[in-house]
Amino acid sequence: MSDQLEHTTDQVDLESVLEAAASVAAGVARAVPSERAGWLRAIADELDGERDALVQLAQQETRLTQGRLVGELGRTTFQLRLTAHALEEGSWLEATIDHADPDWPTGPRPDLRRMLRGVGPVLVVAASNFPFAFSVAGGDTATALGAGCPVVLKAHPGHPQLSRRTAELVQHALRKAGAPEGVFALIEGESETQQALKDPRIKAGSFTGSVRGGRALFDIAASRPDPIPFYGELGSVNPAFVLPSAIERRRAEVLEGFVGSFTLGAGQFCTKPGVLFVPKTDGLLDELRELVSAVAPAPMLNDRMVSGLQDRLEQMRRQWTVVRDAEADDAGLPPALFATSGSAAMEDLDSLFEEAFGAAAVVVEYDDPAELVEIASQLPGQLTATVQAEEDDGIAPALLDVLSDHAGRILWNGWPTGVSVTWAMQHGGPWPATTASLHTSVGPTALRRFLQPVAFQNLPAAMLPAAVRDDNPLRIWQRVDGKLTSPEEVG
């Protein structure tokens, strides 16, 4: 699949996609939020209606299991509907009204009204590892469209048929729901992606994938004559720090949890825990070996992933002690586990914190938990960091404190591979977890990536956007003269 030559969008088509996106952008940005919410729900309904056929296509192209794909499609339509719900709730608009005030301390204040509005057409570069949830109709598409931005979607070559079919369904749903033609289009091809990203009609970009690929696109976005924001979700090793108290009291549970998490879905999650810090303990590596050996090999998404992991495994074998490392069979690569000491790890943290995409991990056996705070303070940006400990463990508060400057999500006694789609989710983190640490790519607040503020000074009431009118026709939260005001508080 990815070994085949990638299909590319021809120049005439690319031009018409970009032109259509630009020509409808203003109308899309100005559609009332409930209208765009209707578009997202229509897409969700359309996908749900074609569930079996989509899952079948995805199975053919990605080697993922039916159960996993059914779950992922459900998550995808849920996040479309949650975004729709958030659109109607309206606080994301940050609608703010400051009435004229002749006595304002810095001099007479004019009538000022501020709100957020879509930035314009967004190039969304789809991921390989979530063919639904981070692909054609995934979270970036949901939040960009929701924010009022036309979407130019770059299909991932790992699942081209599924991408095209999903795009057809998205377009069909949008048409039925009354959205303008051109608000969503699919493109294919590497150089076409770069061309689109350089095009002045594209106003923001988003991406989920490797550090190398994401950095290259980020550099293009930043070096344009008119730089644009680029939201890349890149690499993460998602370290887990097991404190002595956890090993003492929940040893089996912790080790089983770790092995389950790093091998889940052939280790192809952005949040796979790739490094486990444990206190040096007799027999612990043997137990881990036994647990890992019991996990059946699972196929990876495509052959490129397999060869990428094999290259990384070669490095890992040279650098660390093998705990478990078996030959691939017809079913795929078995999970691999390596080990090293805390002091050896400290000597080359760069290697330790380099992602291995797939079911491979490193166990670091430390002598003194105090070392962990020092290591954590040197951690490059992560999507997640996990602490396993009992509440009375003395080192836990300091460790949590340091980690929360280095990771987007901090877990206590859990494993990071589940990413709940909800208001309080943060899926992001400092570089290299992402190219934009101020944002998340999961959850309704991901809308903020595609919105810019505009203020209106002394506009006649009839010319104001609905979001910032005194009579609050959208029934949304507004900040009025400094005070957050619920829609129920307005007459």
Add this chain to the structure above:
Amino acid sequence: MSDQLEHTTDQVDLESVLEAAASVAAGVARAVPSERAGWLRAIADELDGERDALVQLAQQETRLTQGRLVGELGRTTFQLRLTAHALEEGSWLEATIDHADPDWPTGPRPDLRRMLRGVGPVLVVAASNFPFAFSVAGGDTATALGAGCPVVLKAHPGHPQLSRRTAELVQHALRKAGAPEGVFALIEGESETQQALKDPRIKAGSFTGSVRGGRALFDIAASRPDPIPFYGELGSVNPAFVLPSAIERRRAEVLEGFVGSFTLGAGQFCTKPGVLFVPKTDGLLDELRELVSAVAPAPMLNDRMVSGLQDRLEQMRRQWTVVRDAEADDAGLPPALFATSGSAAMEDLDSLFEEAFGAAAVVVEYDDPAELVEIASQLPGQLTATVQAEEDDGIAPALLDVLSDHAGRILWNGWPTGVSVTWAMQHGGPWPATTASLHTSVGPTALRRFLQPVAFQNLPAAMLPAAVRDDNPLRIWQRVDGKLTSPEEVG
């Protein structure tokens, strides 16, 4: 002044500044917001207490009038206090609590709590044209410190003594208020600024100044091994579009308003209206000439500004018809005004929309107001755009609509040179108005530039930051299980 060799911070001092900022960053980010609010109020009080001496110093170094400087200092201490007020109100923290929910549609949801927290040390590069409000203790310092970020402040060489004195007062106030040593420091020098911006201990940058200077710093920030956000407020011509209805009914008021605005403060405001579109009207240029001639020459900030403006005037003389352009005298450069036709302007919009920093502007006489919508659609990003019209003017809604995609603030029958410090202010805009169109540099929401989200999953209650605890000890707004909840609603 700016002709003198710029003083530079030596390497030992720069290293100790950066190291101190990094070492206190975590503590500053975790200080409760009311504590940091106290720091900002202490700075405001300190500056107010030294008002006369500071204004006197500023007069010596900037050639600005006493009245202007007294007003600007008042604005500066007000924005420190407004930021402090916003810190305590707390909605900026985006505190979000999702309790565990076994029935969540995408599978059991863990307990998740999300909030924003300071990104770490910020390099603030001060502006020349507001020696108080956009300088050492200006808006960027207020919002970066308020957000919980140590500030490394690069002094503008146009007012070095004032910068050093202000920094002393800031540090004295911070010390008295109990802030840690190292949370604020002043540096000087161009190459030292670049060095600091490249340093991994600096996590964000901000700047107010020219497109050229801002772009160079933006490129440094974006090309770091670990790219960081860089908030540059750069150039803007702030076009004003006068529709026929306004000229017919309020001709004198409009022309006087424009001349007053573009010549205010020797034209040295970011929001100076540099281009005026007016319907071609007999005698109108003569009236403008008379109004401009009546404005006394005023001194510019420093000799570098004068020579920059003279270079730009040379270009303007070659390109456009002179309406008024007199020789400089001892008092300074008199305001200059040029004119062109709508069709000629359309042929070289790049030149038309290039900023002239100082009291110089271009009048574009158009034949048909419908041309304006076309011109507006090609407008590069602006801090402001103004429409002067009567409410029944047919072209106004379409023009406002297009402009609101190209400017951060849209004014109706006003002039852009006043920038009120208030919740609904937007001081920003698409490139090249700024390097980051998602944000503002004026008003409390400017805090968002220096904040990144962090989520906590299943943390024991005792280890949670105060902002996301169920008992809401900070008494702030929280989003609880999806619903925005006022502090009054909690027991």
